[in-house]
Amino acid sequence: EDKVVQSPLSLVVHEGDTVTLNCSYEVTNFRSLLWYKQEKKAPTFLFMLTSSGIEKKSGRLSSILDKKELFSILNITATQTGDSAVYLCAVGVNNDMRFGAGTRLTVKP
Amino acid sequence: SQTIHQWPATLVQPVGSPLSLECTVEGTSNPNLYWYRQAAGRGLQLLFYSVGIGQISSEVPQNLSASRPQDRQFILSSKKLLLSDSGFYLCAWSETLGLSGFTFGSGTRLTVV
Numbered sequence: 315e316d317k318v319v320q321s322p323l324s325l326v327v328h329e330g331d332t333v334t335l336n337c338s339y340e341v342t343n344f345r346s347l348l349w350y351k352q353e354k355k356a357p358t359f360l361f362m363l364t365s366s367g368i369e370k371k372s373g374r375l376s377s378i379l380d381k382k383e384l385f386s387i388l389n390i391t392a393t394q395t396g397d398s399a400v401y402l403c404a405v406g407v408n409n410d411m412r413f414g415a416g417t418r419l420t421v422k423p
Numbered sequence: 424s425q426t427i428h429q430w431p432a433t434l435v436q437p438v439g440s441p442l443s444l445e446c447t448v449e450g451t452s453n454p455n456l457y458w459y460r461q462a463a464g465r466g467l468q469l470l471f472y473s474v475g476i477g478q479i480s481s482e483v484p485q486n487l488s489a490s491r492p493q494d495r496q497f498i499l500s501s502k503k504l505l506l507s508d509s510g511f512y513l514c515a516w517s518e519t520l521g522l523s524g525f526t527f528g529s530g531t532r533l534t535v536v
Binding site for chain 1: 457
């Protein structure tokens, strides 16, 4: 059975802190790993990772994939209150994507 | 550019009533279409996916069904809703199976009372 496990489930930090969100997976026929940010409604796409060791960056967010150890991390530096959201990790397998339960990040002023 | 529309945004239905949620995609042909459900505090659970007209694959047994009457239309239905059907339903599309990212619709919050 395919598994995608995210940790921690929830996290509360203060503005300016740096956070690391984790995603580990056990799947057959891995094709890609994606990170999404979900605020109130539909998740919005952040990163897609297919190769190990290559960091992807977008502003204060960055992510990297380790296909040997089967995990990915999402880093957010200098957090802002607007970063408060649920961050979803999803792994593309065969015909669809398997989602983790998400990490709820709360950034306090 | 491609867009995905999902409606209604919110729905309150009594137990035992029927359900029909609709999703349409514009700006692309032969998309892969998906219905996900997100229960409170849980991840997204795949319900159905479709790779073409009339082709529906179901991931979990349930009292829901899906149909794809047209290339860019995906419908989620139920003949009789249960309380446990309450949740946030998301439609999504993708170009490449399992490889490219999904684009999600805006979601439907269903409350069965």
